[in-house]
Amino acid sequence: MPKKGTPEACSNPLIEMKSQDQPQDSGTSPSYPFPEGFLWGAATSSHQVEGDNRFNDWWESEHEGRVPHRSGATCRHYELFREDFDLARSWGHNAHRFSIEWSRVQPAPNRFDNEALRHYVEVVNVLNDRGMEPVVTLHHFTNPSWFARRGGWLSSDAPRVFDNYVERVVQTVGNRARFWLTINEPTVYVRQGYIAGQWPPFKSRGWRQAYAALHNLARAHRLSYRTIHQVIPAPLVSFAHNAPVIEPCRATAWADRSAAAVRDFVLNRLFFRLIGPGCLDFVGINYYTRMVVRSQGNVTNLLLGSVCRAHGHRGQGPFSKIGWESYPQGLFEILQRFGRSGLPLLVTENGIATDDEQVRTRFIEQHLKVISQAIESGTNVIGYLYWTLMDSFEWTDGMEAPFGLAAVDSKTQKRTPRPCVEELKRLFTSGRTEPQAQRFMRSASGSNG
Numbered sequence: 001m002p003k004k005g006t007p008e009a010c011s012n013p014l015i016e017m018k019s020q021d022q023p024q025d026s027g028t029s030p031s032y033p034f035p036e037g038f039l040w041g042a043a044t045s046s047h048q049v050e051g052d053n054r055f056n057d058w059w060e061s062e063h064e065g066r067v068p069h070r071s072g073a074t075c076r077h078y079e080l081f082r083e084d085f086d087l088a089r090s091w092g093h094n095a096h097r098f099s100i101e102w103s104r105v106q107p108a109p110n111r112f113d114n115e116a117l118r119h120y121v122e123v124v125n126v127l128n129d130r131g132m133e134p135v136v137t138l139h140h141f142t143n144p145s146w147f148a149r150r151g152g153w154l155s156s157d158a159p160r161v162f163d164n165y166v167e168r169v170v171q172t173v174g175n176r177a178r179f180w181l182t183i184n185e186p187t188v189y190v191r192q193g194y195i196a197g198q199w200p201p202f203k204s205r206g207w208r209q210a211y212a213a214l215h216n217l218a219r220a221h222r223l224s225y226r227t228i229h230q231v232i233p234a235p236l237v238s239f240a241h242n243a244p245v246i247e248p249c250r251a252t253a254w255a256d257r258s259a260a261a262v263r264d265f266v267l268n269r270l271f272f273r274l275i276g277p278g279c280l281d282f283v284g285i286n287y288y289t290r291m292v293v294r295s296q297g298n299v300t301n302l303l304l305g306s307v308c309r310a311h312g313h314r315g316q317g318p319f320s321k322i323g324w325e326s327y328p329q330g331l332f333e334i335l336q337r338f339g340r341s342g343l344p345l346l347v348t349e350n351g352i353a354t355d356d357e358q359v360r361t362r363f364i365e366q367h368l369k370v371i372s373q374a375i376e377s378g379t380n381v382i383g384y385l386y387w388t389l390m391d392s393f394e395w396t397d398g399m400e401a402p403f404g405l406a407a408v409d410s411k412t413q414k415r416t417p418r419p420c421v422e423e424l425k426r427l428f429t430s431g432r433t434e435p436q437a438q439r440f441m442r443s444a445s446g447s448n449g
Ligand code: BGC
Pocket: 045, 048, 184, 185, 188, 242, 286, 349, 387, 394, 403
C-alpha cells in the first residue's frame, strides 16, 4: 500500500527525478487507441476539496493537533463545484468521481440534513447537464464525529449504520447516477488508522482491531451493494481498491518472495475474500505505485516485509515529490490480473504529486499507454479518472502534494490549469478505435445482481 505520511522503515534518501533524468521521447507525440465512449476525467473526495467539513473525525483531529495540517477552506469546492465542473468540461472530461460527505448528510445519529442531500443531488445534476458521468463515492476516509465516538468501524452495528446512510442517499439521488463506489481503499484506511496510527482513530499495531474494522467495512460493502440494487434499477457498484503491484527486493531470497506474497494477499486479495462473490459489478482500481519489499527486522516486517526504497530495483522509475515510484508497467500487470475476474475495470485513481510538469505529463502518457495496451490485449477497461482535479488537502501531507490537473491559489481560489490538461485531452480524443465502449457498458450492466 502506498505510504501516507511517514515512510516505512528505510534509510535511503528519496530522490525526485527531474524531467532531464527521464527516458527521452522520440519527439513525436504519442496517441493511443481508446474505445468510443471510454470514460475519462478526474476524481476528488469531499474532505480534500469541499472546505469546512466540521462534523467529521478528520476535522476534529486537525483541531486537536493530532494530524500535522488543517484542511480549513481547502478548495471551497462545496460552493465552487459548478465552476470546477465547467472547467473539467472545457478540458473535454466526460466523467467525474466525487464523494458524498457522510458527516454533512447525517450530522447526528438521528438527523439527516435535507439541504446537504439537495446539494449532492445538485452536484449530480450539474455533472449530468454537462455530459459528465457521475461516479459517486459514499465513504472516502472520513467518518461523522458521532460515528467515530460510538466506536467507529469497530462497533458491531457499524455496517448497518453505514447502510442506513447509504439508503437515504440513494433514495434521494436515485438513478441520476449509475456508478457507485461504496468505500474508498478499505485497506489503506485500515492500515493508516489501525496499524500505522497516523489517521483517526490513531491505533498503532492494533492487528486484531484492524482485522475487525476491515471485516466490518466488507459487511458494509455487502449491505450497501444490496441496498443500492434495491433502490436503483441498474446501478454499477464497486469499491475503490488500492492496488499496488508488490515485488520482492531480492528476487532470489525466499524470505523476500514470501513477504511479497503475504503482503500481496493482505493488500490485494483479503478484502475481496471478505466481501465474497456476487457483490461487485465492476472493479474500481486505484493505482499509483510499486511496492518493493524486503523481509527484515521485527516479526511483522519479516512476515510482510518492509518497503525497500533503495535505488536500482529492476525497471525502477522516478520517485514523486512524496516518494512514490512511478511504475507504469505495474498498472498493466494489475489490469490484467483483476481483468481475469471477468468484471469490467474502471481506473478510479491514478496520478502523481510533482512540481515538474514534464514529469506529470510523461507519467500520464505512460499510464495511458499501458491502459490502451491492456485494452488491446483484451482487458475490459471502461475508463480512467486522474487523481485529482486540482491540488487539494492531501491528508497528512496537507497542501504539500501537488497532484492536481490545476494548481489552486489558496487565497484567491483561482484555478490554474497545468499543461497536462491539454495532453490528456489530446490523448483521449485522438486515436479512437471502434465503439467498443457500448459493448463494455452492456456487459457491465449484464453482470448486475
Ligand atoms: C486516496 C486519495 C489520496 C491519494 C493520493 C489515494 O490513496 O484515495 O484520497 O489523495 O491517494 O495520496
